[in-house]
Amino acid sequence: GNSVTQMEGPVTLSEEAFLTINCTYTATGYPSLFWYVQYPGEGLQLLLKATKADDKGSNKGFEATYRKETTSFHLEKGSVQVSDSAVYFCTFSHGSSNTGKLIFGQGTTLQVKP
Amino acid sequence: DVKVTQSSRYLVKRTGEKVFLECVQDMDHENMFWYRQDPGLGLRLIYFSYDVKMKEKGDIPEGYSVSREKKERFSLILESASTNQTSMYLCASSFMGQGAFFGQGTRLTVV
Numbered sequence: 061g062n063s064v065t066q067m068e069g070p071v072t073l074s075e076e077a078f079l080t081i082n083c084t085y086t087a088t089g090y091p092s093l094f095w096y097v098q099y100p101g102e103g104l105q106l107l108l109k110a111t112k113a114d115d116k117g118s119n120k121g122f123e124a125t126y127r128k129e130t131t132s133f134h135l136e137k138g139s140v141q142v143s144d145s146a147v148y149f150c151t152f153s154h155g156s157s158n159t160g161k162l163i164f165g166q167g168t169t170l171q172v173k174p
Numbered sequence: 175d176v177k178v179t180q181s182s183r184y185l186v187k188r189t190g191e192k193v194f195l196e197c198v199q200d201m202d203h204e205n206m207f208w209y210r211q212d213p214g215l216g217l218r219l220i221y222f223s224y225d226v227k228m229k230e231k232g233d234i235p236e237g238y239s240v241s242r243e244k245k246e247r248f249s250l251i252l253e254s255a256s257t258n259q260t261s262m263y264l265c266a267s268s269f270m271g272q273g274a275f276f277g278q279g280t281r282l283t284v285v
Contacts (some may be wrong), residue, residue: 094273103178103276161219168270
């Protein structure tokens with residue numbers, strides 16, 4: 061069935077370190093892929109998206125590339141900051157293309173230390 | 175910017191009470207969703223609606239119902255609250271599969 065697998069957290073990094081959060085998905089067809097971020101005590105915010113193979117989504121220094129051959133959408137950032145500490149969710153939309161119904165991974169907690 | 179507003183940030187209710195969680199979006203989106211978020215389980219879809227008065231069950235609809243009388247408002251109803259419904263509830267809206275926009279969440283505690 062449809063599913064998302066994210067690397068387990070928490071991921072603890074020092075400020076300015078390189079970040080990778082792995083994400084792979086199982087889906088039929090050609091889903092759109094998204095990364096969401098949830099800061100403490102808040103709802104989810106859309107961080108970036110990619111709608112077709114080889115697309116690269118980017119925002120706030122974060123990037124992820126839609127790799128259809130490996131069914132992956134890994135999140136990367138070259139230099140993390142303390143303010144990046146949050147929970148990150150990899151998701152994709154499935155079903156009819158215009159419903160926006162999302163399948164979520166379990167989330168990966170990132171802790172960035174000064 | 176899209177704004178999705180949930181009526182309460184925190185709510186405490188007693189077992190057996192009927193509970194209403196309200197959600198309003200201001201971008202004329204067709205699709206609206208209710209998720210619950212629990213530690214270690216991620217987000218799970220309870221119900222979604224793709225038009226006024228239209229609804230579809232998600233992955234965990236048991237114990238819940240929904241109402242969508244107007245396009246901008248989507249209500250989640252706990253008919254008889256139980257302690258296992260203590261959770262964070264997140265409402266979202268979307269248009270044409272362009273990702274979903276979430277409210278700030280309602281942390282519900284059932285005692």
